[in-house]
Amino acid sequence: xxxxxxxxxxxxxxxxxxxxxxxxxxxxxxxxxxxxxxxxxxxxxxxxxxxxxxxxxxxxxxxxxxxxxxxxxxxxxxxxxxxxxxxxxxxxxxxxxxxxxxxxxxxxxxxxxxxxxxxxxxxxxxxxxxxxxxxxxxxxxxxxxxxxxxxxxxxxxxxxxxxxxxxxxxxxxxxxxxxxxxxxxxxxxxxxxxxxxxxxxxxxxxxxxxxxxxxxxxxxxxxxxxxxxxxxxxxxxxxxxxxxxxxxxxxxxxxxxxxxxxxxxxxxxxxxxxxxxxxxxxxxxxxxxxxxxxxxxxxxxxxxxxxxxxxxxxxxxxxxxxxxxxxxxxxxxxxxxxxxxxxxxxxxxxxxxxxxxxxxxxxxxxxxxxxxxxxxxxxxxxxxxxxxxxxxxxxxxxxxxxxxxxxxxxxxxxxxxxxxxxxxxxxxxxxxxxxxxxxxxxxxxxxxxxxxxxxxxxxxxxxxxx
Numbered sequence: 001x002x003x004x005x006x007x008x009x010x011x012x013x014x015x016x017x018x019x020x021x022x023x024x025x026x027x028x029x030x031x032x033x034x035x036x037x038x039x040x041x042x043x044x045x046x047x048x049x050x051x052x053x054x055x056x057x058x059x060x061x062x063x064x065x066x067x068x069x070x071x072x073x074x075x076x077x078x079x080x081x082x083x084x085x086x087x088x089x090x091x092x093x094x095x096x097x098x099x100x101x102x103x104x105x106x107x108x109x110x111x112x113x114x115x116x117x118x119x120x121x122x123x124x125x126x127x128x129x130x131x132x133x134x135x136x137x138x139x140x141x142x143x144x145x146x147x148x149x150x151x152x153x154x155x156x157x158x159x160x161x162x163x164x165x166x167x168x169x170x171x172x173x174x175x176x177x178x179x180x181x182x183x184x185x186x187x188x189x190x191x192x193x194x195x196x197x198x199x200x201x202x203x204x205x206x207x208x209x210x211x212x213x214x215x216x217x218x219x220x221x222x223x224x225x226x227x228x229x230x231x232x233x234x235x236x237x238x239x240x241x242x243x244x245x246x247x248x249x250x251x252x253x254x255x256x257x258x259x260x261x262x263x264x265x266x267x268x269x270x271x272x273x274x275x276x277x278x279x280x281x282x283x284x285x286x287x288x289x290x291x292x293x294x295x296x297x298x299x300x301x302x303x304x305x306x307x308x309x310x311x312x313x314x315x316x317x318x319x320x321x322x323x324x325x326x327x328x329x330x331x332x333x334x335x336x337x338x339x340x341x342x343x344x345x346x347x348x349x350x351x352x353x354x355x356x357x358x359x360x361x362x363x364x365x366x367x368x369x370x371x372x373x374x375x376x377x378x379x380x381x382x383x384x385x386x387x388x389x390x391x392x393x394x395x396x397x398x399x400x401x402x403x404x405x406x407x408x409x410x411x412x413x414x415x416x417x418x419x420x421x422x423x424x425x426x427x428x429x430x431x432x433x434x435x436x437x438x439x440x441x442x443x444x445x446x447x448x449x450x451x452x453x454x455x456x457x458x459x460x461x462x463x464x465x466x
Contacts, residue, residue, distance in 0.1 A: 016251035023267040024204075024248040027156070028197035030271050031149050031183045036141060037449075039148065043275045044449070047148050049418070052425055052445045053112050053282050054122035055086070058105035059441075059461055060356065060428030062087025066217040067104040070224065074100060083131040086461045087432045094131040098181075098231050101127035102224030106173075108356050109219075109338045110286040110428070114151075114279060115386075115412055117158035117172055118289070121280060123223030124177025125150040128231040129184050133454045138188055140451030148277050150184020150230075153200070155276035157248065159266035161259035166211075170258060174209025174222030179254075181230020182237075189238055201243025202233035204254040215328065215336040282416045284409050284424070285354040287338040290321045293389035293408040294341050294378075298348030300403050301393055308350050308372050310395045316341065317381025317390040329373065334359040342373040345391075355427065387411040433463060 037044065061067055062085070071085060074096035083097035084090075086104065091097075102124055105111055111120045125147060133143045154176045158165075166172050182203035186196040206229045209222035237243075248254045248267075255262045285295050294316055316322075322341050331337040337344075337359050346369045347358040363369060381390055387408045393401040407413035416424070422442060429438040437460060444457045451457065 016256045017262065018251050020249035020256070020262065021264050021268070022246065022249065023160075023264060024200055024246055024253075025193075025197055026268050026271065027153055027183065027248070028200055029193050031153065031187050032191065032193040032196045034149060034272055036145050038272065039275050043148065043278045044144070046278050046280055047144050048446060048448065049282070049421055050112055050122050050151070050277060050280050051126065051144070051147065051448065052442065053421060054105055054126045055441065055445060055461060056425035056428040057108055057111045058101050058127070059087035059432050060110070061104045061107035062432050064104065064107050066107050066220060067100060069217070070100050070103045070221075082135045084134060084458050084462050086458075087429075087463075089463050094135045095228050095231055097131040097134075098128040098227040099224045101131065102227035103220045106220035106223045107217075108286045108359075108428075109288060110283050110356065110424075112280050112282055113289050114155045114158065114276060115281055115289075116279065117155060117162040117176075118166065119155055119158045119176060120173045120223065121151040121154055121180070121277065122147075123173055124226035124230060125154060125180045125184050127224070128181040128227040129188055130454065130458065132185050132188055132231055132234075134458045136188070137453050137455060140448035140454050140457070142188055143454050144449050146184040146188040148275055149187050150180040151277045151280075152180075152275055153183040154180025156267050156271075157255070159276075160263055161255055161261060164261035165259035168259065169211045170207070171209030171211050171213070171219065171222045174226045175207040175258060177223055177226030178203040178206055178208060178229035178233070179248075181227050182233040183230075185231050185234035186237065189234055191234065191238060195237045197245055198241065198243050199234045199237035201245065201247035202236055202241060203230050204247035205243065206233075207254065207258060214325065215331075215339045217335065219335075279412065281410055281412060282421055282424070284416060284420070285344070286356045286359055287344055287354060288326045289410075290319060290386055291326045291341040291344040292410060293387055293405040294318065294322070294391065295344040295348040295354045296408050297389050297391035297403040297405050298345045299352045301391075301401055302349050302352045304401065306349070306393060306395070306401060308346075308368060310397070311349070311372065311375055312394045312396050314345055314349075314376045315392045315394070316345070316376065316378040317384055318378050319384050319386045319388070320380050321386060323378060323380060327378070330370070331364055333361045334364055337364045340373070341378050342376045343369065345376045346372040387413075433461075437464065
């Protein structure tokens with residue numbers, strides 16, 4: 001018998017930075033020691049808006065089939081009833097609640113966005129914190145503190161590696177979300193700097209999410225799984241589980257493994273002075289944010305009196321990410337349609353809006369929607385920003401209608417008002433829990449920072465007992 005072939009020599013050269021600054025420890029120290037409410041009124045206000053928007057998205061999708069499927073799976077584990085599934089009567093263990101509520105909050109693709117990195121910050125952080133806060137009886141002030149700090153860790157690490165990390169195929173909400181959830185839960189538990197360091201390190205070994213899954217139920221799985229990762233990491237650290245103290249920056253640590261671009265200063269620049277949650281934005285449309293400008297342009301055409309039957313074709317000049325992320329010409333269902341600029345345009349022109357109802361499977365498969373989608377052509381425009389579009393409709397009578405959106409509604413330049421955000425919240429929650437309960441949750445969320453216990457807010461987010 002011939003001798004086995006000798007394995008080829010391995011190239012062990014690592015093109016990495018062995019002298020990266022100790023950002024894991026810097027972030028752990030920041031999370032563990034930063035004073036409560038140590039930020040401006042503007043940051044505090046945005047934290048409340050973030051929580052309200054997240055709650056609306058999570059409750060709104062409580063009965064979606066993806067939420068039901070995830071809940072059915074975790075119930076097979078016979079979890080102890082530690083925490084609530086929002087919008088439903090079921091209670092499960094806190095890790096499973098974080099998991100299911102994280103999935104629910106991202107199912108409609110209607111959640112918040114940190115525009116610089118396209119991270120949905122609350123998706124992984126808020127469900128982990130709310131489940132833990134409910135189980136431990138934490139105060140609303142502690143919840144908000146942990147939310148601000150957890151989001152800061154997620155988004156700062158996103159800043160470190162974006163865009164290379166995203167371009168490689170990682171779903172950055174999931175891959176950074178576990179870090180933020182771990183940091184936030186460590187803060188909520190009152191862990192020491194060393195324990196917080198371990199919590200972040202444990203989460204760093206569990207990045208979640210691939211962009212290949214966009215348009216399926218596995219996209220909202222990512223924030224849910226990241227929420228569970230972060231919560232478990234903090235609990236393990238509390239009980240002495242260890243990790244590398246350089247888990248984020250080491251040559252074979254999180255950042256240098258998942259990205260070739262590692263801007264270390266982004267992790268600590270103005271740490272404790274600039275809070276990334278202050279740059280959070282909220283979607284007016286229930287789909288990928290890069291197609292919002294096209295939807296708005298078509299809605300404006302509708303406002304001008306243009307009907308779908310009058311349209312011969314619609315031509316779009318868009319940012320490259322639009323076609324990369326949302327180029328599905330013939331979506332088969334609502335989840336796929338959320339990544340179709342063609343469906344978004346059809347919804348904008350036919351309905352004048354693009355909420356969750358406009359992405360229902362029955363709407364996506366309508367013949368008039370399919371026919372209008374086929375009349376839309378999109379190409380990359382020279383110098384078009386992510387929140388802009390140049391749209392030209394050619395009508396059957398030969399007229400041309402031009403709409404230019406410089407900054408889409410919901411962008412940093414045109415943020416959603418408090419009133420519009422409240423209206424979005426009620427539109428999501430009222431069909432699930434009723435108008436009266438929706439109003440109670442919104443009021444409780446507005447005053448959450450002064451609540452001695454978050455359990456009242458959580459109780460309101462479940463159906464009333466029969």
